[in-house]
């Protein structure tokens with residue numbers, strides 16, 4: 403039986419165990435050779451001690467290079483070293499896969515994250531990316547546990563869709579048409595005839611896209627099952643080459659029936675805190691690593707986030723604060739324009755020094771489905787802003803009044819026919835409801851201090867890059 407390294411403790415003292423993994427480093431002294439063996443189950447490697455008097459020592463040691471995969475049986479003994487309390491005294495070593503040290507791209511030295519992105523198939527073997535993978539896993543689990551404990555149902559919303567949820571036109575098209583030679587048809591308006599692609603000949607007999615959000619379908623299920631959440635991949639064809647944007651990212655979207663904007667803010671705050679707490683408890687070695695090598699002070703910062711209330715502030719108030727800040731921003735502050743990342747970061751990093759929930763945004767800069775406030779100017783939207791990342795959550799109370807929603811769709815020139823089913827949710831047993839979307843990779847950035855979003859997802863997709 404093989405034992406995973408994370409399960410070995412001083413309880414196993416003097417027992418014979420078999421472990422498997424990849425060699426991180428090799429060091430040889432007069433009497434012994436030492437391997438650091440890692441199997442990904444935890445941050446720490448197991449120290450393997452090989453007596454140089456072992457039979458066939460020379461033959462074996464010549465194959466034991468960084469990156470090689472091995473199976474080792476031996477006895478767990480107390481370690482005289484400072485770094486670890488136990489080690490494994492090898493009795494039998496099998497090299498499963500050799501690794502040529504001359505050509506192996508992962509050398510001992512610290513590689514840049516840019517370089518590691520080019521070898522995304524090998525980077526999970528590094529300390530940083532192994533830790534990221536375990537943090538991703540822990541935060542996924544925490545997400546399900548949080549919502550399941552609260553009685554939310556996990557709903558699988560479709561990946562292929564005919565509706566643009568955010569109305570931003572940043573969707574990837576899904577088609578089986580021959581792009582070299584698409585079928586054409588004539589389309590008339592009152593003055594002209596256009597020759598356009600004939601989507602009635604396409605697979606779904608209409609234009610379809612990769613979803614930017616599961617929200618609209620999530621609403622349908624919330625309006626039957628009360629509280630639901632989605633957790634799936636979403637796609638945006640925005641040409642944003644920033645450290646916070648991906649073309650493919652994962653989003654968690656809870657949707658609550660019989661809920662308003664305040665309930666939404668409460669859930670958002672509680673969910674983020676729950677995730678961070680879970681992470682600090684379940685991944686202490688990984689978090690210690692991020693705290694030491696990626697972002698000094700990280701753990702204290704996260705504990706502060708967990709232990710103090712988020713600031714809640716109306717958009718209008720935020721504009722006043724920004725105007726009075728005396729700071730020179732690249733983008734001008736004006737009521738009615740969207741906040742830029744520099745503004746968001748000023749509010750959360752410099753002014754309040756904690757997460758900020760901004761709410762009641764001007765209706766012009768927000769999506770069509772957000773509930774109109776009585777002032778006629780703002781909608782019941784909310785964004786959660788955090789240090790280092792900016793917007794981590796976007797959400798709102800939804801417009802549940804059929805006539806108000808229809809009017810809004812007319813104003814924003816959305817084709818109501820495309821959204822007929824969404825409108826029916828307001829026609830039959832409509833309820834006040836609210837929800838939000840959390841960008842999973844941005845949560846991981848926040849939780850680990852990693853600067854670039856491309857380094858917190860296994861195989862990042864961004865403009866010009868889909869290499870693996």
Ligand code: 4AD
Pocket residue numbers: 567568614615616617638640646647648649651653655656793794795796797798837838839840841842843844
């Ligand atoms: O603010 P957004 O666009 O909101 C929605 O999609 C709503 N339908 C959510 C809802 O109410 N159910 O996106 C939500 C979050 C953002 O706050 C951000 O964290 C993340 O998704 N996000 C991205 N993350 C990585 N790369 C991108 N290109 C992202 N765009 C949005």
Ligand code: MG
Pocket residue numbers: 785793795796
């Ligand atoms: Mg947003």
